[in-house]
Amino acid sequence: MTLDAIKLQIEETSDVAYAALDAKNFAKGLGFSIADQYTIATAVSELAQNIVKYADFGHVTLTTIEKGSNVGIEVVAKDSGPGIEDLPNAMEDKFSTGGTMGVGLPGTRRLMDDFHIATVLGEGTQIVVKKWL
Amino acid sequence: MTISSQSHSITMHETQRCLVVPIQEELSQTAAVIIQQQILERVHARPLIGVVIDLAGVQIIDSALWTTFINTSRMIKVMGVPSVLTGLNPGAVASIIDLQLDCDEIETAMQLEDALTMLTRGCPNPSELAPAPEATPAEADPTTNTAIDASNDAQ
Ligand SMILES: Nc1ncnc2c1ncn2[C@@H]1O[C@H](COP(=O)(O)OP(=O)(O)O)[C@@H](O)[C@H]1O
Numbered sequence: 001m002t003l004d005a006i007k008l009q010i011e012e013t014s015d016v017a018y019a020a021l022d023a024k025n026f027a028k029g030l031g032f033s034i035a036d037q038y039t040i041a042t043a044v045s046e047l048a049q050n051i052v053k054y055a056d057f058g059h060v061t062l063t064t065i066e067k068g069s070n071v072g073i074e075v076v077a078k079d080s081g082p083g084i085e086d087l088p089n090a091m092e093d094k095f096s097t098g099g100t101m102g103v104g105l106p107g108t109r110r111l112m113d114d115f116h117i118a119t120v121l122g123e124g125t126q127i128v129v130k131k132w133l
Numbered sequence: 134m135t136i137s138s139q140s141h142s143i144t145m146h147e148t149q150r151c152l153v154v155p156i157q158e159e160l161s162q163t164a165a166v167i168i169q170q171q172i173l174e175r176v177h178a179r180p181l182i183g184v185v186i187d188l189a190g191v192q193i194i195d196s197a198l199w200t201t202f203i204n205t206s207r208m209i210k211v212m213g214v215p216s217v218l219t220g221l222n223p224g225a226v227a228s229i230i231d232l233q234l235d236c237d238e239i240e241t242a243m244q245l246e247d248a249l250t251m252l253t254r255g256c257p258n259p260s261e262l263a264p265a266p267e268a269t270p271a272e273a274d275p276t277t278n279t280a281i282d283a284s285n286d287a288q
């Protein structure tokens with residue numbers, strides 16, 4: 001059951017920092033530990049950064065999720081950009097087509113409990129990550 | 134909580150001939166690049182023996198922000214000045230480890246005093262050197278003096 005959700009537009013570099021801060025506050029509201037709040041914020045920062053850098057425009061949606069008595073946060077980062085050409089490599093550490101560190105996708109997978117990515121060339125990318133309390 | 138994107142919210146100061154850059158709030162990538170520029174200008178303008186970047190207010194560190202700090206530290210090292218990062222929070226540290234960000238080439242310390250000890254090591258008595266050393270006959274180099282006189286307080 002969805003209790004609460006926010007949808008954030010991601011277009012410019014400044015949106016990245018604000019999305020991270022919104023995610024931190026959302027996670028705080030759900031009762032995540034301080035360390036987890038920043039872990040989630042960092043993951044959102046990486047995903048939003050990728051939207052700005054590789055797709056120009058997209059959205060990050062934060063949603064409260066529940067499974068039995070467990071509560072968590074779901075982050076969906078969605079864009080209609082070029083898609084990821086080489087997904088297996090993009091999920092590896094230090095792979096970047098943008099000349100940066102190449103840790104955003106593999107690092108986000110480590111930061112969160114659950115990671116799903118769907119990408120279609122020419123159509124866009126959707127990444128869904130979750131973290132449970 | 135706010136995000137600093139304004140350069141004027143950072144007030145740098147000098148102690149024991151080290152530049153201290155306290156960052157008291159979350160940083161956007163844009164703000165980090167502005168601060169990098171300000172640090173480079175200060176290092177260029179003044180005879181410093183070290184730079185301390187205090188990240189006490191920064192909890193959200195992603196790979197882009199970390200890269201900016203690493204690059205800042207590399208750049209000033211090329212200018213002959215070592216640097217130390219202080220004040221890393223548990224939240225920031227968790228992200229740095231999970232992202233597997235490169236920590237090998239950066240010096241860190243918990244407290245400002247520890248960082249100053251690291252940077253002033255080998256300097257006989259750093260407090261006696263501060264703020265701007267008098268030119269002794271041995272180092273009466275007019276270009277050096279000009280550089281000191283011309284250094285402005287870029288705050
Ligand atoms: N939203 C996206 N749209 C298109 N390509 C992407 C997107 N996100 C990531 N990528 C691709 O995956 C690669 C790896 O991403 P990441 O791990 O975040 O490292 P970096 O951002 O440093 O390149 C990127 O270099 C890029 O080629």
Ligand SMILES: [Mg+2]
Pocket residue numbers: 046049050102103104105
């Ligand atoms: Mg990235």
